[in-house]
Amino acid sequence: MKGKNFLQYVIILACTLLIACSQDPASTENQTIGDVSGVVSLGTNTLYSNDFEVRAYAYVPQQWYNNVPVNAVGVSSDGSYSMKLPTGNYIFTLYNKKQTGPSFYYQFQNQFPCKTYELQLQDHDTETLYTNEFFFCEPEPMAVPDSGSLPGINFDIQETGTIKGQISQAVGRPFTQVTIKVYAAKTRYDQSIIDTSGKYETSLSGQTRPDANGGYTLCCLPKGNYILMAEPDKPEYISLYTQYNEDQDRINYVYCLEQAEKKSIYSGDKWNVNFNIRLGATIIGQIQSEDTPIVPVKDVLVSALSISTNYSIGKPVASDANGNYTINGLPQQRYILHADTNHTTYQSCYFNSKYNTNDADAFDINNTNTLIKHFNLQKQGKLVARILDKQTDTEITNNKIYVKIYNSSDLRLVDTIQSNNGIIVANLDEGKYKAEVITNGTSYASIYHANETSLKKADDIPIYNGEVNDTVNFKLQPGGSIKGTVVGQDLDNPDKNIYIYDCTIVAYSKSNPAKTYQTKTDIDGNYLINGLPEANDYIVQAQTNNNTHIAEYYHNTYFKNSATTIEVDYGQISSNKNFDLKIGSQIYGKVTNDTNNEPISGITITTTNLDTHEKYSTTTDSNGMYVITGIPSGYEQSTPSAFEYTIFANTKGTSFDSTIDTNSNLFQFERNEDQREFNFRLKLLPKLCGTVICPSMHQFDYCFDNITPGNYDLILLDEENKEIDEYKNIYKNFELEPNQEKENMDFEL
Numbered sequence: 001m002k003g004k005n006f007l008q009y010v011i012i013l014a015c016t017l018l019i020a021c022s023q024d025p026a027s028t029e030n031q032t033i034g035d036v037s038g039v040v041s042l043g044t045n046t047l048y049s050n051d052f053e054v055r056a057y058a059y060v061p062q063q064w065y066n067n068v069p070v071n072a073v074g075v076s077s078d079g080s081y082s083m084k085l086p087t088g089n090y091i092f093t094l095y096n097k098k099q100t101g102p103s104f105y106y107q108f109q110n111q112f113p114c115k116t117y118e119l120q121l122q123d124h125d126t127e128t129l130y131t132n133e134f135f136f137c138e139p140e141p142m143a144v145p146d147s148g149s150l151p152g153i154n155f156d157i158q159e160t161g162t163i164k165g166q167i168s169q170a171v172g173r174p175f176t177q178v179t180i181k182v183y184a185a186k187t188r189y190d191q192s193i194i195d196t197s198g199k200y201e202t203s204l205s206g207q208t209r210p211d212a213n214g215g216y217t218l219c220c221l222p223k224g225n226y227i228l229m230a231e232p233d234k235p236e237y238i239s240l241y242t243q244y245n246e247d248q249d250r251i252n253y254v255y256c257l258e259q260a261e262k263k264s265i266y267s268g269d270k271w272n273v274n275f276n277i278r279l280g281a282t283i284i285g286q287i288q289s290e291d292t293p294i295v296p297v298k299d300v301l302v303s304a305l306s307i308s309t310n311y312s313i314g315k316p317v318a319s320d321a322n323g324n325y326t327i328n329g330l331p332q333q334r335y336i337l338h339a340d341t342n343h344t345t346y347q348s349c350y351f352n353s354k355y356n357t358n359d360a361d362a363f364d365i366n367n368t369n370t371l372i373k374h375f376n377l378q379k380q381g382k383l384v385a386r387i388l389d390k391q392t393d394t395e396i397t398n399n400k401i402y403v404k405i406y407n408s409s410d411l412r413l414v415d416t417i418q419s420n421n422g423i424i425v426a427n428l429d430e431g432k433y434k435a436e437v438i439t440n441g442t443s444y445a446s447i448y449h450a451n452e453t454s455l456k457k458a459d460d461i462p463i464y465n466g467e468v469n470d471t472v473n474f475k476l477q478p479g480g481s482i483k484g485t486v487v488g489q490d491l492d493n494p495d496k497n498i499y500i501y502d503c504t505i506v507a508y509s510k511s512n513p514a515k516t517y518q519t520k521t522d523i524d525g526n527y528l529i530n531g532l533p534e535a536n537d538y539i540v541q542a543q544t545n546n547n548t549h550i551a552e553y554y555h556n557t558y559f560k561n562s563a564t565t566i567e568v569d570y571g572q573i574s575s576n577k578n579f580d581l582k583i584g585s586q587i588y589g590k591v592t593n594d595t596n597n598e599p600i601s602g603i604t605i606t607t608t609n610l611d612t613h614e615k616y617s618t619t620t621d622s623n624g625m626y627v628i629t630g631i632p633s634g635y636e637q638s639t640p641s642a643f644e645y646t647i648f649a650n651t652k653g654t655s656f657d658s659t660i661d662t663n664s665n666l667f668q669f670e671r672n673e674d675q676r677e678f679n680f681r682l683k684l685l686p687k688l689c690g691t692v693i694c695p696s697m698h699q700f701d702y703c704f705d706n707i708t709p710g711n712y713d714l715i716l717l718d719e720e721n722k723e724i725d726e727y728k729n730i731y732k733n734f735e736l737e738p739n740q741e742k743e744n745m746d747f748e749l
Helices: 002-020 191-197
Strands: 033-041 052-060 071-074 080-086 088-096 103-105 115-123 129-137 142-144 161-169 178-187 200-208 215-221 224-232 240-245 250-254 263-265 270-272 275-277 281-289 301-306 312-318 324-330 334-340 370-372 375-377 381-389 402-407 413-418 423-428 431-438 461-463 473-476 480-489 497-499 504-509 512-520 526-532 535-543 566-568 579-581 585-593 604-609 615-619 625-631 644-650 666-668 675-677 680-682 687-693 699-704 710-717 734-736
Touching: 033 052, 033 088, 052 080, 071 080, 080 088, 115 687, 129 699, 161 178, 161 224, 178 215, 178 275, 200 215, 200 224, 224 275, 281 301, 301 324, 312 324, 334 375, 381 402, 381 431, 381 461, 402 423, 413 423, 431 473, 480 535, 480 566, 504 526, 512 526, 585 604, 604 625, 615 625, 687 710
Parallel strands: 161 270, 161 275, 281 370, 281 375, 381 473, 480 579, 585 675, 585 680
Antiparallel strands: 033 080, 052 071, 052 088, 088 103, 088 142, 115 129, 115 710, 161 215, 178 200, 178 224, 224 240, 224 263, 240 250, 281 324, 301 312, 301 334, 381 423, 402 413, 402 431, 431 461, 480 497, 480 526, 504 512, 504 535, 535 566, 585 625, 604 615, 604 644, 644 666, 687 699, 710 734
């Protein structure tokens, strides 16, 4: 009995393992197994069906599929295959094992599956982009049923592209110690990426090796754009890339991917490319310090840059623990060498301790000899500065103080260093720098070194490689202060004043208006602004944040230009800078939908004083109502001057257009007028909708809404940023009006 039970256990365990091996490990329990079969039509692209396998990947929405196939099976000599899969949705591919790619996706027989399309809505008159959306035409997932089979997952790659050629040495003999790689190339449109990574996005589509006679074949390439590379096994030989000249219909050869140019392959194309592989030159050297004693420096990345293109030729290499580096496979041309020291405390440089490309020492490679180029690196300079109390000449140990270091030439921020008990230390490349001391949260006044009012005027701090500049002291003084009280008219009894609580007070020096200081009034209306640098031209404003009182500049004015300036001395308090705020007028109203008269919440209503350029804003509540208070009419001043205003419903970010049901959006308050009503009826912004249907019949519904009324063009672009031919003149120069919804703007690819 025990033996029989053991045999049953073994049989059950074996069956369980058999099922588990044929499906996704994450979903092996309680799965029904289905059958999938099909035929692969290879034609003359290859003689060996066993070079291919059919793979099934579990479909993941928005991601295509899991990285590891659930099952993969070979193709028989007659082109047929079959596999078993658990119930679920799958993406099926045909993969060329022999040349490690490409993959053919079911329903995308002769093209890459992830075709990216961009739908652009352009302003017809200015041709500027208004909005856009991207569509990824991924393969359609196929469902393996609960029972039965899924036949007919067929692949036909007879009309795909082929690249053939011959690999030889300079003397004409076959060369076999090389890998030929083919890269799919897509044009980049971000110039910042182009500058660093070349103008193409590239992905390896396949690779192969030549036969004994130097011949190679890369078969079964989907329609697309490609770059070829011949990469020798030994680094002493020069790697070559193809550069296709479309105007001359010829292939040139270049030495880095950034210089390569793509060539298009269409269905059934045959492209012949021969490579002549040559030995290159070698550069060796040691990276060492200029210190005494001399020490090697590791982890410095050395690049040989073509002087004509500034691209790296050959592979950049990092120096080893002994400071040694070797760059192989360099063709004959003119170079400069660069040492990137990002991971060290040394300064990056070009050969012979030069620090920019214009000064770099160039040299020619005219043969295959080995060149020796040693680098002597200089230590970065060091700034060690003290933060001192100007009166006592002692370190200020408050670590809330920071120092910002800027490059003098372009005022670019280089580093920000926190004070460490009154000392800051910065490693810097040789050059000139400016410094700003930030004292926020302390009683000291911020300064630009040394005591200038702007960064541009600040003194330069020189830094020299390998030297310590410890002569810089940032001397701080206790800042000056402005204090006062804010009162305002009592709403219930305008003949009396009350203290204004939580009023924002903002101060700045006219000589440095970008640097502002602010505080709030306490329950008794008092305010105090500390840490102010010395100046005789401070402007102070009481900002009332849309309450009933009018915001005011010191003293009793609504205009910056007529504000009374305040003198501030270090360590001194400028007192009694008081504000007596007046009650302002108000505007109110309701915002509703033009089509159904329903209230609209969240709409920003802004009124702008055309004399002072001050803005007063609020948003509508759930009932569409709004009230803006604290608006000066101009009659409150000792010398009355009526102010003129505009009023505007800012509907940005909403689905409504801005309109007003008055003859003009200009208005003035009458003398003694407390309030004015403005109501808004808003129309819906136009909407544009349609469908993009992929070659796999996968489709995307899109809607561009909240569009500014006007004339537009709807344009569909492919991955190369080219307009799809069949739709070039279909959706052009059409008008969109408020409350309009334009539908069925469809594209079938």
